[in-house]
Amino acid sequence: MSEKIFPISQARLEEIIKDYPTPFHIYDEKAIRQNLRRLFAAFSWAPSFREHYAVKAAPNPYLLEIMREEGAGADCSSLAELHLAEMAGITGEKIMLTSNDTPADEFQKALELGAIINLDDISHIDYLEKNAGFPSCMAFRFNPGDCIEGNSIIGQPEEAKYGLTREQLFEAYAKARSKGVKRFGLHTMVISNELHADSFINTARLMFELAVEIKEKLGICLEFTDLGGGIGIPYRPKENAVNLEEVGAGIHQAYQEIIEPAGLGNLAIALELGRAITGPYGYLVSTVLHEKHTYKDYIGLDSCMANLMRPAMYGAYHHIAVVGKENKPCDHVYDVTGSLCENNDKFAIDRRLPKIDIGDRLVMFDTGAHGHAMGFNYNGKLRSAELLLQEDGSIKLIRRAETLDDYFSTLHFPGSKF
Numbered sequence: 001m002s003e004k005i006f007p008i009s010q011a012r013l014e015e016i017i018k019d020y021p022t023p024f025h026i027y028d029e030k031a032i033r034q035n036l037r038r039l040f041a042a043f044s045w046a047p048s049f050r051e052h053y054a055v056k057a058a059p060n061p062y063l064l065e066i067m068r069e070e071g072a073g074a075d076c077s078s079l080a081e082l083h084l085a086e087m088a089g090i091t092g093e094k095i096m097l098t099s100n101d102t103p104a105d106e107f108q109k110a111l112e113l114g115a116i117i118n119l120d121d122i123s124h125i126d127y128l129e130k131n132a133g134f135p136s137c138m139a140f141r142f143n144p145g146d147c148i149e150g151n152s153i154i155g156q157p158e159e160a161k162y163g164l165t166r167e168q169l170f171e172a173y174a175k176a177r178s179k180g181v182k183r184f185g186l187h188t189m190v191i192s193n194e195l196h197a198d199s200f201i202n203t204a205r206l207m208f209e210l211a212v213e214i215k216e217k218l219g220i221c222l223e224f225t226d227l228g229g230g231i232g233i234p235y236r237p238k239e240n241a242v243n244l245e246e247v248g249a250g251i252h253q254a255y256q257e258i259i260e261p262a263g264l265g266n267l268a269i270a271l272e273l274g275r276a277i278t279g280p281y282g283y284l285v286s287t288v289l290h291e292k293h294t295y296k297d298y299i300g301l302d303s304c305m306a307n308l309m310r311p312a313m314y315g316a317y318h319h320i321a322v323v324g325k326e327n328k329p330c331d332h333v334y335d336v337t338g339s340l341c342e343n344n345d346k347f348a349i350d351r352r353l354p355k356i357d358i359g360d361r362l363v364m365f366d367t368g369a370h371g372h373a374m375g376f377n378y379n380g381k382l383r384s385a386e387l388l389l390q391e392d393g394s395i396k397l398i399r400r401a402e403t404l405d406d407y408f409s410t411l412h413f414p415g416s417k418f
């Protein structure tokens with residue numbers, strides 16, 4: 001069971017809304033910091049442990065500053081994300097570039113920042129040499145093919161566009177070494193939003209065995225293995241959170257069994273969690289604009305799938321609370337919708353909720369990762385503001401809401417007043 005409790009009282013929320021109209025995402029700084037500390041503690045056994053926060057989950061430099069202060073780095077997969085990391089003061093090997101189909105300017109920026117560059121394909125060695133040069137530390141992304149089961153979000157590894165095959169991997173390390181690269185890591189990411197601790201422990205075993213084989217066959221002692229992101233969160237109240245301590249202990253055991261006897265005992269462990277770090281600590285707050293009763297009962301919000309795409313895109317569940325009615329019986333069944341001209345713009349379908357009235361505030365839970373980040377402008381919808389509930393209880397606007405001027409700013413249309 002995971003409890004869904006919004007950390008702000010109804011009265012305080014109304015004060016906040018006076019300054020910052022809905023819709024907005026709000027993030028709980030204290031909870032994010034506590035969570036990061038818990039993660040670092042779960043891996044304190046490792047000779048070196050790194051968390052490169054997956055910037056794409058919540059690409060806001062204020063959040064990245066929190067990561068930096070807690071000792072985490074950044075996993076970037078685009079030029080903009082590299083700039084965001086730099087803005088937040090994350091530099092050097094605290095940054096890892098894990099991109100795919102990578103353009104030259106990303107490699108160049110990563111090199112300028114002194115980042116670790118993680119290559120998605122063997123052909124990128126030549127491309128990198130030609131277009132940017134080599135970093136001090138390089139990694140390769142392993143796609144285990146049919147050696148491991150994926151899960152439903154990320155799919156079967158064999159069908160995934162990412163990474164190198166096993167044969168290519170050995171060839172790639174040898175090739176990069178022959179070109180003068182001396183420091184290496186190994187990366188994989190095969191699961192997404194996974195709630196079973198065993199999946200991560202099994203991935204670690206597979207990677208550790210591979211690290212040993214790389215040492216035996218090529219004489220290369222890897223500096224780190226990066227087990228990717230993908231730790232899930234309990235979006236549904238009946239689901240349980242992944243026990244980070246159990247994952248840490250399970251990986252520790254595999255490390256003692258596989259890595260230490262092979263003489264690789266300095267191998268660092270890296271993760272690039274996004275969702276599990278900020279996901280549960282972000283909330284989308286909206287106001288009910290309309291109710292509509294036709295063949296079904298609809299509640300229309302001032303937000304839409306441009307603010308939170310996961311329900312429409314994956315049929316994902318996001319828990320909803322009606323502020324001030326948390327203890328009322330859920331004796332109504334609603335479709336909770338946004339205003340986009342797409343019938344799948346529904347935050348919830350046939351959801352049991354208390355009786356809702358126009359003007360009620362609705363809180364959607366678990367929007368702290370892949371929430372605002374996935375926003376878009378289809379149908380002229382504008383992205384919302386992002387707020388930070390700071391540790392002292394005060395509110396900081398960390399991104400203002402988009403305006404029509406923003407929306408039209410890329411048009412050079414004669415006579416436009418924008």
Ligand SMILES: *Cc1c(COP(=O)(O)O)cnc(C)c1O
Binds near residue numbers: 077193231272273369
């Ligand atoms: C998206 C992504 C992550 C983060 O995934 P989460 O599910 O948010 O943990 C990490 N690494 C890579 C390469 C990714 O593409």
